[in-house]
Structures are given as structure tokens and as C-alpha cells.
Amino acid sequence: LTTMVIHHLNNLPKTCILADLTSIKESPLFEMKKVHAGPVVGLHPMFGPDVTGLIKQTIISCEGRNPEQYQWLIEQFEVWGAKIYPVQAHEHDQAMSMVQVMRHFSTIAYGYHLMSEGADIENLVAMSSPIYRLELIMVGRLFAQDPTLYADIIFANKDNVSMMKRFAYRFLELLEDVSLDDKDAFVAMFNNVSDWFGDYAGDFLEESKSMLLKANELKKD
Amino acid sequence: LTTMVIHHLNNLPKTCILADLTSIKESPLFEMKKVHAGPVVGLHPMFGPDVTGLIKQTIISCEGRNPEQYQWLIEQFEVWGAKIYPVQAHEHDQAMSMVQVMRHFSTIAYGYHLMSEGADIENLVAMSSPIYRLELIMVGRLFAQDPTLYADIIFANKDNVSMMKRFAYRFLELLEDVSLDDKDAFVAMFNNVSDWFGDYAGDFLEESKSMLLKANELKKD
Known part of the structure; x- marks a missing residue:
């Protein structure tokens, strides 16, 4: 378009x-x-x-x-x-495929998964802590918006398909650790990612704490 | 334990x-x-x-x-x-497997994916809108915490492995729509999920708007 x-x-x-x-x-x-x-x-x-x-x-x-x-x-x-x-334009597009396309797509897939599993949304909301409520909100808000908007972003760049396939295979790879009960492999991977996040992990934790306190204040009782 | x-x-x-x-x-x-x-x-x-x-x-x-x-x-x-x-206890455990286990696990997998793709975290943060920043925060905060805590929750119930496998296959199934350029199928799925969310979708959109305004206020410039 x-x-x-x-x-x-x-x-x-x-x-x-x-x-x-x-x-x-x-x-x-x-x-x-x-x-x-x-x-x-x-x-x-x-x-x-x-x-x-x-x-x-x-x-x-x-x-x-x-x-x-x-x-x-x-x-x-x-x-x-x-x-x-x-x-640079290509640097922008690459970053957006990670942040925007990948996150939108997996959020949509999660909504589809919740529906397909026959989850009870009312129950989920009632049982959620502030952080899960925030996660549910991030999923639900998307489905109140225009599907073609998201389809346009996700379908715009076919390079993203192989990137997202790699995500799905990594997901299944980590799931293998769980099914083999290999906690050590899981924890080692976790620590590698922590190192990669560096100072951002701690900063994000601090920032999210104030966010969650705000989220709880905004919550209707 | x-x-x-x-x-x-x-x-x-x-x-x-x-x-x-x-x-x-x-x-x-x-x-x-x-x-x-x-x-x-x-x-x-x-x-x-x-x-x-x-x-x-x-x-x-x-x-x-x-x-x-x-x-x-x-x-x-x-x-x-x-x-x-x-x-009921089993109802609780089922809800938690959807909200807690599934979200933790896919968030961890996403962090692992970002690292494996060699993403530039500084760039991602700088280029993020309030909503993507919030999503990155939710990923990063997890990696500032104790891996064994998350491992214990995720490894506790082996029934979750098959549930999460179903997610990965649904993810790949939807990705197939993208690679086949089948926007209609994607939009139809999206609308089904919207209907399933019902009033929650709109409520969550409203709630997230006030959250995002708060998030922007909290942002260091």
C-alpha cells in the first residue's frame, strides 16, 4: 500500500x-x-x-x-x-522485526493459544497478580484493535518468517530441557541471557517495580 | 522440595x-x-x-x-x-500453567532468542516506543532474578510440556499463513480470538492506555 x-x-x-x-x-x-x-x-x-x-x-x-x-x-x-x-534504514527494520513483529506475532499466537486451550478468561483475570494482569492486558489490548494494522506490519517483510521460525525452534529446544528434567541446562542458558542483558536486567527490574505499583493503584477493586 | x-x-x-x-x-x-x-x-x-x-x-x-x-x-x-x-486446587494449577508457566517460559525463550539473534539491546531500548519498552522491561526484569525460582515453577509440572508444545505448533501454524501470504486466514483467526476475549479486549485497551501514560511519565529522559 x-x-x-x-x-x-x-x-x-x-x-x-x-x-x-x-x-x-x-x-x-x-x-x-x-x-x-x-x-x-x-x-x-x-x-x-x-x-x-x-x-x-x-x-x-x-x-x-x-x-x-x-x-x-x-x-x-x-x-x-x-x-x-x-x-540506518536497514538497522531500523532489523530492530523493528525483533521488537515489533516478533512481539506482536507471539502475543497474537498466545491469544490464539489461550482460546484454543479453552482457558477461562474470567478466572485468569481474577487469579492474576499485578504482573500477570499486566501481561494479560498486553495480550487483550491487541485484540481490541484493527487486525489489518497488525497483519500489515507482520506480513510486510517475509524475512521475518525465518527469524520467527528460529524462535519457535529455540522454544522447542528449551522445552526439551524441561521434558528431560535438565534444570542445569536451563539455568545455564538463563545465566547466559542474564549476562547478555547486562545492566539492563537490573534497571528493568527497578523500573518495572514502580510500574507494577502504579498498575496496582489503577486497578479497579 | x-x-x-x-x-x-x-x-x-x-x-x-x-x-x-x-x-x-x-x-x-x-x-x-x-x-x-x-x-x-x-x-x-x-x-x-x-x-x-x-x-x-x-x-x-x-x-x-x-x-x-x-x-x-x-x-x-x-x-x-x-x-x-x-x-479448586486443580483449577488453580491449570490457570497457573497458562498464566505463569507459559508466560514465564515464552518470555525466557524470547530473551534467549534476542541473545541468539545478536540483537543490539542498546539500540532496541533507544528505538522503543513506551509499549515496546514495557515489553522489553517485562523480559529484562526476569533475567535480573533467580533462575532456580523460575526453573522450579516451570519444571514442577510435566503436564505443561505438552501444553507448551501445542503453543509452539500453533505459532508455527500461524507463521505458515504469513509465509503463504494468506492475510485472510490471519485476520479470520484474529477476529475469532477477539470474540473470545469479548469485553475484556476493550477493557484491557483502556486500562493499558493509562498504564502507558504512567510508563512514559516514569521514563528517564
């Missing part, structure tokens, strides 16, 4: 800044550079329509062409309080 | 209330009833050590023996502000 829209553009004045705001950056930038001879930039706002202002919000920017001509636009976003994070 | 501890108990006075606080209920209740002739109850507090009081916190209770003799204890927890949720 993005490509189609881009190809409908023609005769843009040379001083016009052409920018897209989609979740993928590499191919739209490529297409935009084909239809327009002036400045081109890829922008990915890391926030949704509920946000009322740019303060503390992240916008990822990917250079397309003539950055000196769109620099004022970037600076204007910063004046409005946004944090601009410049990266 | 729980069973071992229980079997060390002997000669408890008949009026003593025997209760466990572990994450599984069916087998500890069975063992407790063997070693003790008096009142027995299974309790599962749905909160961690960071919580400073019982107000608004959930405690699941599973009847063991002579509930009339431990009723005063349950009522005392309620006086302190806790919400008591009574269920």
Missing part, C-alpha cells in the same frame, strides 16, 4: 520534503527516492494516536537524501520536545 | 492449621493431608516481596480439610485488605 501511494506522487516541487511515517523504512525510502528528486527522509514516530504531545516521545529518522534540506524539520520536532533517534 | 519439607512435619497438634504458600496447589494439599489430621489449606499469594501491605492484593485459597477451622485466618487476611479468591 505504501509503495502504491508513493507511486501516485508526481511533479513534487524540488524543495518539497518527502517523508513517510510507516513502520518499515528501507523499501519506502527506496521508492520515495525514485519518484522525487528533492529531500527525502524516513520517519517512524514511536507512539500512537493517544499521545497528546511530543514531549519525551521518540521519533526515529532514517536519512534518504539531502539531510541539510530537512534538518529544520527535525529540529522543529526537537523544539516540540521529541527525542530524535537517527539510524 | 515442598513435598520434602512437608514430610519433615510430624506430631502437629490437631488444632494447628497447616498451609503452604507455593505456586502449585494440588500435590502439596495431597501431601499435607497425609502428614496432618487437622485443618489444611492451600494459599497462593498473588504478589511478590516488594508489596508492603495486603490492600487490594489477591490471595488464592484452595480448600484442603476442615475449612470451618481456618475460616478465621481467611477473614483476618480480608480485614487486612486482601481479596480472597477460592478455587
Whole structure:
């Protein structure tokens, strides 16, 4: 769809800044550079329509062409309080496939799994601690939204299929440790991942504690 | 371990209330009833050590023996502000396998996957929107904690292995839709799950919105 829209553009004045705001950056930038001879930039706002202002919000920017001509636009976003994070388009797409595609997809698969197992959602909610409630919320909120939005993000890049297959096989590989009762292998893997997270693990634990206290305050009794 | 501890108990006075606080209920209740002739109850507090009081916190209770003799204890927890949720032990264990075991395990598998894919954690954090940051936090926080705690929960019940295998196969089944570019099948599945979530989907969306605003306020700039 993005490509189609881009190809409908023609005769843009040379001083016009052409920018897209989609979740993928590499191919739209490529297409935009084909239809327009002036400045081109890829922008990915890391926030949704509920946000009322740019303060503390992240916008990822990917250079397309003539950055000196769109620099004022970037600076204007910063004046409005946004944090601009410049990266290469392919680096952006790779990160998004891990964070966005992979997480959306496994969350959807988990919802499908809950339904298929015949779980009792009312029971699950009633029995949940703040942290499981938060996890259930993250799953349920997705299914209140537009499926085509998620389908578009997930189906956009077929490279993600093999990446996600690797996840499923790793999942089954770790499950093998459980079925063989090999706790040592499981703990060794866990410690490797902890080392990989480094300081972030501890930071995230601290941050999540304040989050969970907030979550509990927001909970209806 | 729980069973071992229980079997060390002997000669408890008949009026003593025997209760466990572990994450599984069916087998500890069975063992407790063997070693003790008096009142027995299974309790599962749905909160961690960071919580400073019982107000608004959930405690699941599973009847063991002579509930009339431990009723005063349950009522005392309620006086302190806790919400008591009574269920059958096997119902509790089934719900926990979906909420706790399944979510812990797939979160751990996702951390292992991030590491194995050579993801750049600094980049991921910098590029994340509040919602992906929240998801990363939920993954990272786990790896700051004790692996044996998680291993004990996950390895406790071997029935969970087949349940989680079914998840992995469902994941691969949905991935097949993506590789075949079958958006219709994907959207149809999505809508079925939405219907299954019913009103919870919309409620969770609303609740998560206020959560995400809070999360953004807590974010260090």
C-alpha cells in the first residue's frame, strides 16, 4: 500500500520534503527516492494516536537524501520536545522485526493459544497478580484493535518468517530441557541471557517495580 | 522440595492449621493431608516481596480439610485488605500453567532468542516506543532474578510440556499463513480470538492506555 501511494506522487516541487511515517523504512525510502528528486527522509514516530504531545516521545529518522534540506524539520520536532533517534534504514527494520513483529506475532499466537486451550478468561483475570494482569492486558489490548494494522506490519517483510521460525525452534529446544528434567541446562542458558542483558536486567527490574505499583493503584477493586 | 519439607512435619497438634504458600496447589494439599489430621489449606499469594501491605492484593485459597477451622485466618487476611479468591486446587494449577508457566517460559525463550539473534539491546531500548519498552522491561526484569525460582515453577509440572508444545505448533501454524501470504486466514483467526476475549479486549485497551501514560511519565529522559 505504501509503495502504491508513493507511486501516485508526481511533479513534487524540488524543495518539497518527502517523508513517510510507516513502520518499515528501507523499501519506502527506496521508492520515495525514485519518484522525487528533492529531500527525502524516513520517519517512524514511536507512539500512537493517544499521545497528546511530543514531549519525551521518540521519533526515529532514517536519512534518504539531502539531510541539510530537512534538518529544520527535525529540529522543529526537537523544539516540540521529541527525542530524535537517527539510524540506518536497514538497522531500523532489523530492530523493528525483533521488537515489533516478533512481539506482536507471539502475543497474537498466545491469544490464539489461550482460546484454543479453552482457558477461562474470567478466572485468569481474577487469579492474576499485578504482573500477570499486566501481561494479560498486553495480550487483550491487541485484540481490541484493527487486525489489518497488525497483519500489515507482520506480513510486510517475509524475512521475518525465518527469524520467527528460529524462535519457535529455540522454544522447542528449551522445552526439551524441561521434558528431560535438565534444570542445569536451563539455568545455564538463563545465566547466559542474564549476562547478555547486562545492566539492563537490573534497571528493568527497578523500573518495572514502580510500574507494577502504579498498575496496582489503577486497578479497579 | 515442598513435598520434602512437608514430610519433615510430624506430631502437629490437631488444632494447628497447616498451609503452604507455593505456586502449585494440588500435590502439596495431597501431601499435607497425609502428614496432618487437622485443618489444611492451600494459599497462593498473588504478589511478590516488594508489596508492603495486603490492600487490594489477591490471595488464592484452595480448600484442603476442615475449612470451618481456618475460616478465621481467611477473614483476618480480608480485614487486612486482601481479596480472597477460592478455587479448586486443580483449577488453580491449570490457570497457573497458562498464566505463569507459559508466560514465564515464552518470555525466557524470547530473551534467549534476542541473545541468539545478536540483537543490539542498546539500540532496541533507544528505538522503543513506551509499549515496546514495557515489553522489553517485562523480559529484562526476569533475567535480573533467580533462575532456580523460575526453573522450579516451570519444571514442577510435566503436564505443561505438552501444553507448551501445542503453543509452539500453533505459532508455527500461524507463521505458515504469513509465509503463504494468506492475510485472510490471519485476520479470520484474529477476529475469532477477539470474540473470545469479548469485553475484556476493550477493557484491557483502556486500562493499558493509562498504564502507558504512567510508563512514559516514569521514563528517564
